Amino acid sequence: MRKIILKGGRLIDPATRTDDYIDLLLANERVAKWGEGTPVDEDTLVIDVRGAVVSPGLVDMHVHLREPGREDEETIESGALAAAHGGITAVAAMPNTEPTIDTPAWVEYVRSRGTAIAVYPIAAITVGRGGKTLTEMAALAEAGAVAFSDDGSPVESATVMRRALEYASMVGRPIISHCEDLNLTGSGVMNEGFASTMAGLRPIPAAAEEVAVARDIILARTTGANLHIAHVSTRGSVELVRRAKEEGIAVTCETCPHYFTLTDDDVRTYATSTRVNPPLRSAADVSAIKVGLADGTIDAIASDHAPHSIEEKEVEFDAAPPGLIGTETLLPLTLTHLVESGTITLGRAVELMSTDPASILGIPHGSLAEGSRADVTVFDPDWAWEVSEDWFLSKSKNSPFIGRTLRGRAVLTISRGEIVFEEPGAAHRAGETHEEGEHHAAELSVHA
Ligand SMILES: [Zn+2]
Structure with a gap:
């Protein structure tokens, strides 16, 4: 197999x-030792990634791939390709x-699809x-289930x-809890407040979320x-988790980009792409989520990628199913709304989208240590671009971010030493969006 050197990132x-x-050498599906005298032979692909960030492949621990059952909305294969497009090399479905x-048997079915990236059931x-x-947890874990959830x-x-x-606990897997008291939710469709x-x-x-989190x-x-x-969305939930961690309780949590980028005010457009569960919350909740991400209360950013067909979403707000697609915008939204704004560092962002979710699930991802699986995300943190419907590779297009200008996105995704996504024409952009000199952008000049 071909070796890859990522140079200058x-x-x-x-x-x-x-x-x-530091330049990174990938060989035999692993991160290899690289230094003076490493031979660059004709089997080595050298990629110039100056101006870009090279990180361990992103891990999205919360996606809905709709297969089996709703292959019109997404399949395991299309979901994996969309994730790779977003810089993600492992998802938990x-x-x-x-x-x-x-x-x-169904766990085995999900695991054995042979996708571009790793899909964990x-x-x-x-x-x-x-x-x-209860399901047969021991047998399910044995078959490859990385966690349990009725999400x-x-x-x-x-x-x-x-x-x-x-x-x-006996089989060594976490429970991922969708925290919601259905009696309190009732027939509600959006966050309770001035906007509703x-x-x-x-x-x-x-x-409705917080009493379940507390329980x-x-x-x-x-x-x-x-x-x-899963998907923590309120200030109260963040406070409950913070206190639990202080007490030493073994609790971790995730939030999703829509809970730190959108508020219930965005629902007043009645766009069904803003209907999601838990619902988009208030500005005060958004601030608390950001604090939780920065101070370590929140451990992971996951997309809760929830594809829905156009027919299902082109109805009145109340009738639309909750959920939005998210794997492809996970990284750009995090870079734009958390890193660019100075809420968290780039290092913390990588932790939240790779290192920590990998460790919560106990999967071999989230590290570029020598010998690690050769899963790498290369992203251009400075690239300003507009989200358009036809940019998405997901089979569904229910994103509330279409038309928004974001900053930063993945330009190269490598899974097990193979390139699974490469931004076409990335080399051309060098002159357009960046100054000359030290900042060369994610100029993907490839030298065989
Ligand atoms: Zn859920």
């Missing part, structure tokens, strides 16, 4: 505490498909996500959740199990 790898201009991923907590009978719906019974935490009153849409209080934290304390809270 800024290498950021929190796992090895590296932030320096939620089990709320049709049928539910709740048997070893998450298995259901309860059979059919019905909330009643899309909460586990309503505290007793079932307690048992789930106990069993998951103005929009005349039925409200969902922040408490599951208490159960995590009781059981000592690893609890991961």
Whole structure:
């Protein structure tokens, strides 16, 4: 297999505490030792990545790939390609498909698709996500499930959740909890507040999320199990997790780009691409999420990529299914709204999108240490560009970010030593968007 040298980039790898201009050698699907005298033979592909950042491949721990069941919206293959387009080299796929991923055979099915990037199955907590009978967690873990979740719906019974935490703990996997009290949600469709009153849409209080977060934290304390809270969206949830961590409870959590970039004010356009669960929150919640990302309360940024067909979303706001696509805009939104604004450093961003989600799931990603799997993301942090519908590789187009100008995006994605996405014409952009001299942009000049 061909060797690849990424030359001249800024290498950021929190796992090895590296932030320096270091060339990276990939050989035999691994990060190889590179130094003076490393032979550059004709089998070596040298890529000039001056001006770009080289990081461990991004890990998106929360995606919905819709296969089996809704292959019109996304397939495991199309979802993997879209993720690679966004600079992601590993995803964890939620089990709320049709049928539910709740048997070893279905776990095996997801795992064996042979995709461009690594796809890790998450298995259901309860059979059919019905909330009643626990799945065979040992057999599912054995088959390759990296975590358990009934995402899309909460586990309503505290007793079932307690048992789930106990069993998951025994098989060494985290429970990923979709925290929502359905009684408090009622028939609500957007965040409760001034915006819902103005929009005349039925409200969902922040408490619908927070009482469930509090319950599951208490159960995590009781059981000592690893609890991961999905898509944290409110100030109260951030505070609960912060306190739990101070107490030493084994809880981690993620948020999604839409919870630090959009507010419930954006819902007043009635654009169905802004209908999501949990709903877009207030400006105060957005600020608290940002603080949580910066201070380590929040461990990961995941997309909650939720493709929906145009027919399903082209209806009245109340009737539209919740969810938006997100793998391709995960990195650009993080760079634009957190790094560019000075909320977090580039290193912290890489931690949140790669190192930490990999460690929560216990998967061999998120590091560029010698001998690591050759999964690499090269991104241009300075490239200003406008999101357009036809830019997305996902089969679905339900993004509220179409038409927005963002700064930074992936230009090269390498999975297991193979290039799985390469920005076409990246070399041409060098002259257009960057000054001459030290900053050469993500100029992907390739020398065979
Ligand atoms: Zn969810």
